[in-house]
Amino acid sequence: MKLFTIGPVEMYPRTREIGGQMVPYFRTKAFSTMMLETDAALKQLLGASEASKSVYLTVSGSGAMEAVVMNCLSASDRALVIVGGSFGARFAELCALHGVPYTALTLREGETLTVEHLAPFTGQGYTALLVNLHETSTGQLYDVNLLADFCRANQLYFLVDAISTFLCDPYAMDASGIDATIISSQKGLCLPPGISVVVLSERIVREKVLCKARQSLYFDFRVYIENFARGQTPFTPAVGILVQLHDMVLSLLEEGLATRLERVQALCRHFRTHLSGIPVHLPEYPLSNAITPLCFERKIAMELFQYLQESYGFYVNPTGGAKGSSMLRVAHVGDLRAEDNLQLIEAMRTYFKNE
């Protein structure tokens, strides 16, 4: 079995080894120390200041998205939500569900987000912008500077789901003026699913999180922030994944963030430049290094998906929605090498030859 999927991804041997060990008890000094060490490293990798606050949630990414909407926004806000695919639509749904007034900036299929899209929303009284910086469902990587400039000019809180761009593309939380960053264990961090982390700017903690009326027991960020001062979480976390996270962030710092990003980018470029002979094209909008969306001329996506799985044990990402029948997505994150790319491409060639 080989995973060319994003979340879970093909995990590294040392992560799997830790996964086979006893899960330790966690109300201990040793666990607290480990968590504080993890947090310092994670902030460094995110380009977040030491003054920012982290919330370690035992939920998948969508749980963290919901928690951010609940803790950082309220009925007195007006949110602008970039909806360029299914994850953007999820943010819009969460705003509706939690009574946050919002406007969806909806992109057409294949459309690139540009400054012209944002212009009509300038000076219109918006208070926050919500975006999935890499809209994983289409592969579009939005221009963070474009969004950061808009947020600065209009004094918006800048709330970013960075789940599938962190550790795949450059990301600098403080330099981009980001107030909330959401990440999840099963994407760029190459860990099992189960832990999501929200990193909050000092100002959003002070001006929003600490001011909101309590509306949830499990998702109240204030309790997490209070507990984390001593490296603890209010409830039992996915302890085993946190041990794997500690090992991962320390080894990432040792390897160097730039080295990791170069590795993902090199693998991504290698894949995209070796597709000749396959009847496929890539979208025209800017792409993340995390995945390559493959647009086929005919509606063979699910058949090819099955073929790769059954004949080779290769798993790629199917796509939801209207594009689902003609698009597959191939991830470049995790313990993969150029040879793996070549094997996958060869398998696809064989499919089209025998078709």
Ligand SMILES: *Cc1c(COP(=O)(O)O)cnc(C)c1O
């Ligand atoms: C994977 C992902 C999520 C989280 O999805 P879950 O299934 O809840 O883990 C959220 N946003 C983006 C952009 C993602 O890629």
